[in-house]
Amino acid sequence: xxxxxxxxxxxxxxxxxxxxxxxxxxxxxxxxxxxxxxxxxxxxxxxxxxxxxxxxxxxxxxxxxxxxxxxxxxxxxxxxxxxxxxxxxxxxxxxxxxxxxxxxxxxxxxxxxxxxxxxxxxxxxxxxxxxxxxxxxxxxxxxxxxxxxxxxxxxxxxxxxxxxxxxxxxxxxxxxxxxxxxxxxxxxxxxxxxxxxxxxxxxxxxxxxxxxxxx
Amino acid sequence: xxxxxxxxxxxxxxxxxxxxxxxxxxxxxxxxxxxxxxxxxxxxxxxxxxxxxxxxxxxxxxxxxxxxxxxxxxxxxxxxxxxxxxxxxxxxxxxxxxxxxxxxxxxxxxxxxxxxxxxxxxxxxxxxxxxxxxxxxxxxxxxxxxxxxxxxxxxxxxxxxxxxxxxxxxxxxxxxxxxxxxxxxxxxxxxxxxxxxxxxxxxxxxxxxxxxxxxxxxxxxxxxxxxxxxxxxxxxxxxxxxxxxxxxxxxxxxxxxxxxxxxxxxxxxxxxxxxxxxxxxxxxxxxxxxxxxxxxxxxxxxxxxxxxxxxxxxxxxxxxxxxxxxxxxxxxxxxxxxxxxxxxxxxxxxxx
Ligand SMILES: [Zn+2]
Ligand SMILES: [Zn+2]
Numbered sequence: 001x002x003x004x005x006x007x008x009x010x011x012x013x014x015x016x017x018x019x020x021x022x023x024x025x026x027x028x029x030x031x032x033x034x035x036x037x038x039x040x041x042x043x044x045x046x047x048x049x050x051x052x053x054x055x056x057x058x059x060x061x062x063x064x065x066x067x068x069x070x071x072x073x074x075x076x077x078x079x080x081x082x083x084x085x086x087x088x089x090x091x092x093x094x095x096x097x098x099x100x101x102x103x104x105x106x107x108x109x110x111x112x113x114x115x116x117x118x119x120x121x122x123x124x125x126x127x128x129x130x131x132x133x134x135x136x137x138x139x140x141x142x143x144x145x146x147x148x149x150x151x152x153x154x155x156x157x158x159x160x161x162x163x164x165x166x167x168x169x170x171x172x173x174x175x176x177x178x179x180x181x182x183x184x185x186x187x188x189x190x191x192x193x194x195x196x197x198x199x200x201x202x203x204x205x206x207x208x209x210x211x212x213x214x215x
Numbered sequence: 216x217x218x219x220x221x222x223x224x225x226x227x228x229x230x231x232x233x234x235x236x237x238x239x240x241x242x243x244x245x246x247x248x249x250x251x252x253x254x255x256x257x258x259x260x261x262x263x264x265x266x267x268x269x270x271x272x273x274x275x276x277x278x279x280x281x282x283x284x285x286x287x288x289x290x291x292x293x294x295x296x297x298x299x300x301x302x303x304x305x306x307x308x309x310x311x312x313x314x315x316x317x318x319x320x321x322x323x324x325x326x327x328x329x330x331x332x333x334x335x336x337x338x339x340x341x342x343x344x345x346x347x348x349x350x351x352x353x354x355x356x357x358x359x360x361x362x363x364x365x366x367x368x369x370x371x372x373x374x375x376x377x378x379x380x381x382x383x384x385x386x387x388x389x390x391x392x393x394x395x396x397x398x399x400x401x402x403x404x405x406x407x408x409x410x411x412x413x414x415x416x417x418x419x420x421x422x423x424x425x426x427x428x429x430x431x432x433x434x435x436x437x438x439x440x441x442x443x444x445x446x447x448x449x450x451x452x453x454x455x456x457x458x459x460x461x462x463x464x465x466x467x468x469x470x471x472x473x474x475x476x477x478x479x480x481x482x483x484x485x486x487x488x489x490x491x492x493x494x495x496x497x498x499x500x501x502x503x504x505x506x507x508x509x510x511x512x513x514x515x516x517x518x519x520x521x522x523x524x525x526x527x528x529x530x531x532x533x534x535x536x537x538x539x540x541x542x543x544x545x546x547x548x549x550x551x552x553x554x555x556x557x558x559x560x561x562x563x564x565x566x567x
Contacts, residue, residue, distance in 0.1 A: 014407075037406055078259045090335075092259040094250065094370035094378045097385075107382055108375070114444020117376025117386045120357070122364045126373040 008035035075099045219288055219297055223540045227304060227326030227343070232527045234346015238514040239462045241394040241434065241527070242343055244305070245352045245451075247360055248379045248388035249338040250370040256380040257333055262316050265333055269317040272332045275366035281359060282324025289319040296545060299536030305343065310334055328359065335380050336388075338363070347458060349391060349451050357447070376443060386443025391454050394423070395461060398433040398511045399468035409461060417441060418457065423530075432503035432530060437461070473515055484512030488521075492563050496552040502533050502559065525562055533559060 006016040014035035073082040078092035082100050085091060097104050108115050188197040229242040250256060254268060273287060290298060290311060301307045306329045307320050318333035331339040340363070342356040370378040377388040384390070400406040410420050423434040437458065439450050472480050487508035490497075497505075510526045512518045531537060538554050539546050546554060 035407070037401070078255050080259060088258070089382065090258040090380050091256055091378070091382070093255045094252065094372070097372055097375050097378055104375070104382065108385060108443055111383055112386065112441040112443035114386075114441070116374055116444060117372070118444055118449075119376065119387045119389075119446040120360075121376075122369055122371050123361075125371050 006033045008038050009033050010038040011035060014038075073099060219286065219293075219300075220540075222286070222304070222322070222326065223300070223537070226524075226528055228324075229305075229327060229343040229345040230524075230527050230531060231345050232523050234344060234348050236459075236462050237346045237523070239396055239465050240347040240458065241396055242305075242345055243347055243349045243352050244341060244343045244392045244394070245349070245356050246390045246392070247338075247340045247356060248336040248377065248384045248390075249340065249360070249363070250378060250380070251337045252368040252370045254337065254370075257335065257337065258380050266317045268337055269319060269332050272338060272367060273319070273321075275363065276321050276330065278366060279359065279362040281321065281328045281330070284325065285321065285323045287319055287321045289317070290314065291317055291319075296536055296539045299534075300540045301536075303531055303534040303536045305329075307331055308334060308339070328355070330359075336384070338367075347393065347455075347462075349393070349455050353447065353451055383440075384442050387445070387447050387450065389442055389447055389450060390438055391451055392436045392438040393454060393458050394434060394436050395458075395465070396433060396507070396510060397435055397461070397465050398507050399472055400461075400465050401433050402472060403468045405464065405468060409464065413437060413457070416457070418454070431500060432507045434507075434530075469511065469515060480512075480515070481517060483508050484515075484517050488512070488518060488563070491559050493560070494556045496549075497556045497559070498552055499534065499555070502555060503530065506530055506533075521563065529559060529562060532562075 008014050008016045009032065014037065016033035016035055074080070075092060075096050076099075077095045080092035080096065082103065085096065085100060086103075091097065105115050185197055185200050188200060229244075232241070234240065234243070251268065251271065254260075255264060257265065257268075260268065269289075288297070288301065290307070293301075298307070298312045301320065302309060302312045304326065306322055306326060308331065311318060311320065311331050311334045314334070316333070318331075320332065321330040322328065327343050329341045329343070331341070340356060340360060342352045342359070344352045372378050376386040379385050379388055397406060397409075400409060413420055417440045419438050419440050421436045421438070423432060423436070437454065439454055442450075445453075487505040491502075491505050491509065506526060506529055509518065509521070510523070513521055513523050513526055532541070533555050535546075535551055538551050538558065541558065542554055
């Protein structure tokens, strides 16, 4: 049962604690196993932040699978579809926050652990948080045909940036001890059970935190 | 208005190594992401809209007090060497460098203020300070942000705060980064512990030039991850509380090295000094590694004849863009290695 722990692929010295799967531009899945030091050297620890968004968006998507298929939503101002946003993790305009409100609230909660801004406001900006604000009407998008909706195509241009940005980090997790749970976690990820995986990951994190304080 | 070439001959305030905790903390940086109200985000903006936005923002910024010595660089018109040069000085991001179309950066006050126009968001306002000076940086950027808001109304939401193209920046739109030099934590293999602790409390760690770059020279940037749900001052306090802990740990490891591995450490520092003073050809990577040892030695009083400021400057001035700017022409990688070695010999007083 105890298979050997993977060593870092770069230095071959320390156990691999950062495991990630990335999708290259050619859609090739690359599996990488690195120690913390090498991961940081290669800038991969910072990457986790962006990959977290991708992961969370995947997670939200899974949640919706069970529910009745909702029509895609289109922002009447900038023309992007919710599916565009989900693909790129970038909004097209300020109004998208209200148009995709339901999804945005869930996403912000996952990213920041909060859904309400606290802090500075421009002069004259509304102070109170309208909790019962109704989102503005959003035009339901017509079903995409083979030709595709013209406005959406025009709106979607390839995202700028470096190769590193175009790679989508599909899954990132950090782990060290608690070997059995980790293996289970790996299985869940392979099976794309992101929701369960996220829970387990938090559990492992807590266990580690406790262990650390005892030391 | 000054020109970009004038920047090359001097050093930004943040590189002087004069701020608090400067043996370990290189710089404190705060960045605010802002978008102009009623305009599409850059994700969907056409070339025409991008051009309009750049013009609108440039005009708006003209009457904002950014401090003395202002400069605006249009990235569309800038040469590849100039773009690289600005990125190496932390005045623009890799994304702005690699972007396309109308975009630029306003630089002022000895490079402590830099406002990127048409990066991922319409505005990316940055204030940089040497050493650990987060509160000072906040006071400055808060004032500049207020002045800009009076000229260019921002996209702001009563519940979600400042609206940004990426949901990871929404709310305050604020990213705080502290750049640390942690050679002793790396040498004593304690750095993993620090990373783990930081990631657990939701801080991210990156290299000298941000995401996707190597943490060469043992430089690490620590930043906040969440930007929504906490006030700016709280986010600053949280980072300001954690940095002294890392600084203490690094100092402890430096002292330990100096005591328990004295010969080892001295050998490393003086070999680095020797190579840097006499080498005829040297890569960026080797330079960063050796300068890191030199910097450590300098702060442990092993190199009284080298000013810490000179070492700090060398980390930036030996980067490819800076060397080419200094030589006044594009150089091949091999030519750069020769020029780099010569430049370092000159700065460190290599005799031969
Ligand atoms: Zn490694
Ligand atoms: Zn929109």
